Amino acid sequence: MRMLLIHSDYLEYEVKDKALKKPEEISEEQKKGRLDEVLAVFVSVEKVDEQNPEEVVEKAVAEIKDVASQVKAQNIFVYPFAHLSSELASPDAALKILKAVEEKLKEEGFNVKRAPFGYYKAFKLSCKGHPLAELSRTIVPGEVKKE
Numbered sequence: 001m002r003m004l005l006i007h008s009d010y011l012e013y014e015v016k017d018k019a020l021k022k023p024e025e026i027s028e029e030q031k032k033g034r035l036d037e038v039l040a041v042f043v044s045v046e047k048v049d050e051q052n053p054e055e056v057v058e059k060a061v062a063e064i065k066d067v068a069s070q071v072k073a074q075n076i077f078v079y080p081f082a083h084l085s086s087e088l089a090s091p092d093a094a095l096k097i098l099k100a101v102e103e104k105l106k107e108e109g110f111n112v113k114r115a116p117f118g119y120y121k122a123f124k125l126s127c128k129g130h131p132l133a134e135l136s137r138t139i140v141p142g143e144v145k146k147e
């Protein structure tokens, strides 16, 4: 799994078109979304993650929690983003893992939104620009590499 974490004044998105034949079913309300004072987490789920999804979810949540506590962010936006890797997991596996990350973060007490899966989306992001505002993490079953 590849994650790009951007501490932002806000992130907002608007669904534009289907990017998969069978994207995630969403409500009218989910076609637009916004969070302020947010840690935006752009996530590419990778093929290797399919070997141990539970471990990857645990490690991803631990890394996100760590960064969120450093930047003092309570709001987290999990954003499916198929552009951080050339070895992507299947859509089904990726969606399951992203939903699990979302659920675990909610269980940890964060205010979490997850952008819809399988769509082209317009988005606006306002990066805060401080030294910890732009971070990346690579997670594979068995190890976590930090930038």
Ligand SMILES: Nc1ncnc2c1ncn2[C@@H]1O[C@H](CO)[C@@H](NC(=O)[C@@H](N)CO)[C@H]1O
Binding pocket: 019, 020, 043, 044, 045, 046, 080, 081, 082, 083, 088, 089, 090, 091, 094, 116, 117, 118, 119, 120, 121
């Ligand atoms: N392995 C994977 N990890 C994360 N997201 C994945 C994925 N496989 C499919 N997606 C989702 O389907 C859209 C088309 O690839 C993706 N859409 C996007 O990445 C948008 N930024 C538009 O390009 C994404 O929603």
